[in-house]
Amino acid sequence: MTNNKNSIKIGSPKIPKKLAEVNNIKDLLEDEYKVSEAIVEDSSVEEVSLKDIVFDAVIFKNVVFENVDFRRIDITDVIFENCDLSNNDFSGAVLHRVSFKNCKLVGSNLSEGTFRNVSFNDSNCQYISFSFSDLKEVIFDNCNLKGSELGSCKFSKVYIEDCYLVEANLSQTKLKGIDLTSCDISKIIVGIEDLLGLIVTPMQALSLTSLLGIVIK
Known part of the structure; x- marks a missing residue:
């Protein structure tokens, strides 16, 4: 059975119509541990720790994050x-209703x-690591996942469409469905x-026979 991406439904970010414009996240976080109902555009965020911070109902557009510590961050809507x-560290993060559109996450x-309810669309995710993560209702659509680490993960309703998975590691991840x-x-x-239970084309199945030690003449 082949998934039709137009029929795949996951929860989308719930963003209010009115958002506060934020120019400097560092200033905002001096007295707060939460950023909510805000929009950050056309800027850069450098050398800052967002560890254990909460993002709720926020839009980041045309923002470059450099040497940012996102560990255990809670990101919703x-x-x-x-x-x-x-190349940023999101290890231990919790993401719920989050969308990545045309983003660069190389080596993250x-x-x-x-x-939960996370989508990656038209994004460069080469060498990204999801090792030991729990993914439920997650979409990867038209993404470059070359050399990505998707091993030792728990998948539930994960959809991977039109992606470049060359040299990707999915070992110890159950791929049924x-x-x-x-x-x-x-x-x-x-x-x-x-x-x-993995769904592949006949040609893909042929290429996977090497894992069985089968020699085709």
């Missing part, structure tokens, strides 16, 4: 659009996180025991 979040660490027919899975790393 947030949109990241045209943002660069590369999202390991040991909890993801996951449809990769629209993806490039060349040189994918996965355990034999995790392939049960």
Whole structure:
């Protein structure tokens, strides 16, 4: 069975119509541990710790995050659009109804996180790590996931459409019901025991036979 992306429904970020414009997150966080109902545009956030901070109903648009500590951050109803979040540490983060649109997350660490109703669209996620994360109702649509770490994860209603998964590591992640027919899975790393129920094309299935030690003449 092939998933139709137009039929996939997950919870979208709930953003109020009126948002406060924020120019400097550092100033805002001097006395607060929560950023809510705000929009941050056309700026950069550098050398700041957002560890254990709460983001609620926030839009980030055209924002570059550099050397930012996002560890254990709680992100709910947030949109990241045209943002660069590369090489930042989100380990242990909790994301609920979060959207990444046309973002760059190269080398970002999202390991040991909890993801609920999260979408990644048209984003560069090369070498991103989700190791040991719990993903439920998560969409990856038209993303570059080359060399990504998706191993030792728990998947529930995870949809991966039109993605580049070359050299991605999905070992020790149960893939039952996951449809990769629209993806490039060349040189994918996965355990034999995790392939049960994985949905692939005949050609993809042929390429996976090497995992069984089968030689085709």
